[in-house]
Amino acid sequence: MAGSLFDGAKQQLAKALKHTKISEDSIERLRSPKSIIQVSIPVRMDNGSLKTFTGYRVRYDDSRGPTKGGIRFHPNVTLDEVTSLSFWMTFKCAVMGLPYGGGKGGVCVNPKELSMFELERLSRGYIAAIADFIGPDVDVPAPDVYTNPLIMGWMMDEYSLIKRKHTPAVITGKPIPLGGSQGRDVATALGGFYCIQTVLEKDGLAANGATVAVQGFGNAGSVAAELLHNAGYTVVAVSDSKGGIYNPKGLDIPSVKRHKESTRKLEAIYCDGSVCDIGEHEDITNEQLLELGVDVLIPAALENQIVKENAGAVKAKYIFELANGPVSPEADEILKTNGVKVFPDILLNAGGVTVSYYEWVQNRIGMYWSADEVKDKLRGRMVEETENVLRIAHDKQVSFRTAAYILSLGRIAEAMEAKGSKQDYLRK
Numbered sequence: 359m360a361g362s363l364f365d366g367a368k369q370q371l372a373k374a375l376k377h378t379k380i381s382e383d384s385i386e387r388l389r390s391p392k393s394i395i396q397v398s399i400p401v402r403m404d405n406g407s408l409k410t411f412t413g414y415r416v417r418y419d420d421s422r423g424p425t426k427g428g429i430r431f432h433p434n435v436t437l438d439e440v441t442s443l444s445f446w447m448t449f450k451c452a453v454m455g456l457p458y459g460g461g462k463g464g465v466c467v468n469p470k471e472l473s474m475f476e477l478e479r480l481s482r483g484y485i486a487a488i489a490d491f492i493g494p495d496v497d498v499p500a501p502d503v504y505t506n507p508l509i510m511g512w513m514m515d516e517y518s519l520i521k522r523k524h525t526p527a528v529i530t531g532k533p534i535p536l537g538g539s540q541g542r543d544v545a546t547a548l549g550g551f552y553c554i555q556t557v558l559e560k561d562g563l564a565a566n567g568a569t570v571a572v573q574g575f576g577n578a579g580s581v582a583a584e585l586l587h588n589a590g591y592t593v594v595a596v597s598d599s600k601g602g603i604y605n606p607k608g609l610d611i612p613s614v615k616r617h618k619e620s621t622r623k624l625e626a627i628y629c630d631g632s633v634c635d636i637g638e639h640e641d642i643t644n645e646q647l648l649e650l651g652v653d654v655l656i657p658a659a660l661e662n663q664i665v666k667e668n669a670g671a672v673k674a675k676y677i678f679e680l681a682n683g684p685v686s687p688e689a690d691e692i693l694k695t696n697g698v699k700v701f702p703d704i705l706l707n708a709g710g711v712t713v714s715y716y717e718w719v720q721n722r723i724g725m726y727w728s729a730d731e732v733k734d735k736l737r738g739r740m741v742e743e744t745e746n747v748l749r750i751a752h753d754k755q756v757s758f759r760t761a762a763y764i765l766s767l768g769r770i771a772e773a774m775e776a777k778g779s780k781q782d783y784l785r786k
């Protein structure tokens with residue numbers, strides 16, 4: 359088992375620190391989060407009983423601007439996880455050059471066990487509990503695992519009711535009629551896709567039947583699978599929390615996606631003798647999916663999926679981390695030894711926060727962009743920062759993860775040091 363997620367996250371930073379000349383002050387400030395809030399959310403259940411859920415909001419660092427980061431609804435949410443995710447958001451926003459710091463929120467709940475009414479009461483209750491600590495210029499939440507535009511809409515509405523003013527810029531990932539941005543729904547996967555294309559084109563491997571396996575078939579994973587399928591890649595396996603499906607000749611991803619959308623359950627795509635229109639495949643476990651002999655492996659579910667116990671069995675040539683933290687630091691070392699190229703979460707899935715930033719900008723200027731405008735801006739930024747990471751990795755002979763941290767660390771430290779560092783104070 360991997361240790362504390364946050365300790366692992368800080369190890370990633372420590373590797374980058376060896377290659378930068380940032381001040382002791384900046385290192386000191388990045389050691390721990392700026393603020394941690396824990397709240398109890400009482401929710402009236404449909405059967406009349408009252409149930410209390412625990413929620414968190416962590417703001418890691420705001421040197422570059424308001425903190426930004428999603429809200430996760432999941433039974434395994436812990437303060438350690440939310441802190442790690444807020445830490446990664448700090449570096450993710452900086453790697454993309456966005457004027458934000460990093461934050462994250464979470465509620466320990468299995469949303470699949472709640473009715474829609476209960477889910478709405480919980481979502482509004484969470485915002486009521488943290489309303490004094492968020493805001494367009496302070497901390498701006500967004501969706502994450504098991505939260506979606508509908509939930510963001512409830513949350514924006516609740517905040518606006520509390521503050522007695524329409525405040526769309528308090529949260530991103532909203533439905534379009536409530537101030538959401540065109541393209542936000544596919545942004546995480548699309549950003550990842552631009553990054554994958556940039557890397558594989560340079561290596562002469564783009565499309566042309568390169569094989570892909572995707573773990574996690576939610577917002578990020580299902581859209582990434584479809585984009586890659588449409589671009590000519592052969593997506594041979596996909597999975598969700600219940601298990602996976604595999605066809606060495608390639609799955610028909612649009613059909614798998616349609617099936618999931620119509621049933622709202624990926625489990626319904628498993629050919630268990632009843633409904634199944636997705637063609638030939640065999641059922642595989644999530645563990646088997648991670649060990650397939652594919653060109654590209656895309657973990658798009660949860661953290662710590664590739665750990666020291668299974669890293670040696672990974673046969674993929676490339677891992678593109680669409681999920682946050684799917685590869686533990688020990689696994690990273692094993693993959694490096696085995697020549698697997700790992701592209702880090704803070705770059706790969708940064709398309710989501712980038713279009714969230716575009717949504718926030720549009721809310722603040724009161725003017726809205728077309729889907730093509732958003733896509734063009736996203737592509738430009740993703741390709742530029744991917745090339746920056748590739749260049750740093752080459753010049754400094756470091757991993758792509760360390761290169762991404764070097765890039766973001768430089769930008770964060772610049773902002774911190776612009777307010778004065780030890781050198782300035784000791785100048786005679």
Ligand code: NAD
Pocket residue numbers: 501502503504505546573574575576577578579597598599600624644658659660661680681682683707708710711
């Ligand atoms: P989601 O809730 O839409 O989907 C999560 C998917 O993972 C579901 O298909 C679920 O069944 C599956 N899953 C859960 N446990 C699993 C397991 N043990 N094995 C395999 N599959 C499992 O969530 P999402 O928004 O797609 O987020 C997925 C990852 O991407 C997370 O790490 C999240 O932090 C990251 N991410 C998402 C966004 C975004 O905008 N949605 C942005 C940045 C990062």
